[in-house]
Amino acid sequence: MPDVPYQWMAQQQQAGRRLCLILEAGNEHCQSLMAARNLSQYCPLYAETAVAELASKGPVILLLEQLGEPALAHPLQNPEANRGWLGSLPSDDLIPVIRHWRERLLVGPEGEKALYRFHDNRTLARALAYLPVAQWPIYLGPLISVCYWHEGRWHSHDNPAPGEYPVPDPAPWLQTPNPQAAAILQANILRYLLTEHSEDLAALVEFQDPRIWLAQVLEQARIWQWRSPEQLEFLVVRRLEEATRGSAIRWQPLDGEAPTQHFERVLEQWRKEGTQG
Template structure:
């Protein structure tokens, strides 16, 4: 069943005489897009990629549709499956659709050549992260003419009001492009870096590990351990990886565990000194 939060938001915006909008991911919702196109008047929809430098991608790009009634039956199939990330909802002043589409067209391309990319504003996950991190002062330049938005944020519907709807230039350093990486993406990057570190300098020992256990699972466990110990710097993570790789059965001895009153710095210094001491003894 549709969450009552989304229905309540739709009714509130309708009672305020605002234009209701659907932001739709056309690439993954082609059948739904065609249904809306066939049942909408020309002035009720826009292709966001159309008439831009990425116009050739318009067929796969997002579309924005306006609709009159909060109980529009075309919404049912979307509101009942928000976890499929089809897009999100917004409200505008009457006649505000062209200006709002221009707002997002001006924010589509991010990065500099040759590393440019398209900003996926139409993905509810992208919107949710931005809204979760942006300050109230940064919201107007992000949401532009939108008065309010309603989106799925992973476990339920959430609505956010724009403090000062209007037309704004794109900031020199858009704050929505400076957000911390999602936890999963950060972990993927750290896993890739750890994998490259061991391949580059310790490939034989790493290959030996692979003969007895899954390297990916082992690396995940090492990264979780570094996180738990507060060893976030690359130097400390590499130290932990290498010492674990060279340890018997690729597992650290009990004395590696932090003491009850040790800070992360004290903990690292202790085991680093012990490792240097034993390596010196082995060398002699």
């Protein structure tokens, strides 16, 4: 039995707080926990939102009372597989914390909304590691304390000022770096090149590892601050042509040239040379 979460839960109960668990509804142990509760003791967080059709698979918040509850043991003993986390509240009223996370679950501009996976312990861990402690209250809201698994061990942190807060614009936790983002981007670009530029990619493989080559190209994009899909596609495809066909572009930025101006100038140069050729 993992000692840390049970010790944390016991301490929270001794302080007069109520315990809650965030877990995905699709988890069989979450289903068992829900079945043992009345409707006031749990809530699917996607219900009554724009993504209500996903409520049966999305996160659920459940009140906990009996620490020895059998269905609770598996999520705590297998945190890597279950991906939830624990929190404590001032009372058994779930409405404030439900409202808090519902206001934060959809991110992005209208027409391009995405779900923020606050219920994943990896997301919670990254946010708390990135945010200064002074910003924890606007992220954790009514939660007094949290306990979660991350990188091989249990962690717990107290919220310095629990309460209800509006969502700031921009929300600072959305700036949290994703350690897998670079690997995901590289995989997507290589897949695109394999589909759309397979001959050039095959030629590159003959003399260079495409992953090493792509990492170098993306590092150049980072230095030049070329971040948009259009800029990345242009840089990667044209660099691939250079490596395999011998074509050449004058890439370097001019002194004092802004990233957008740099890109537009190089793009225009390439178009003109293509027309002349």
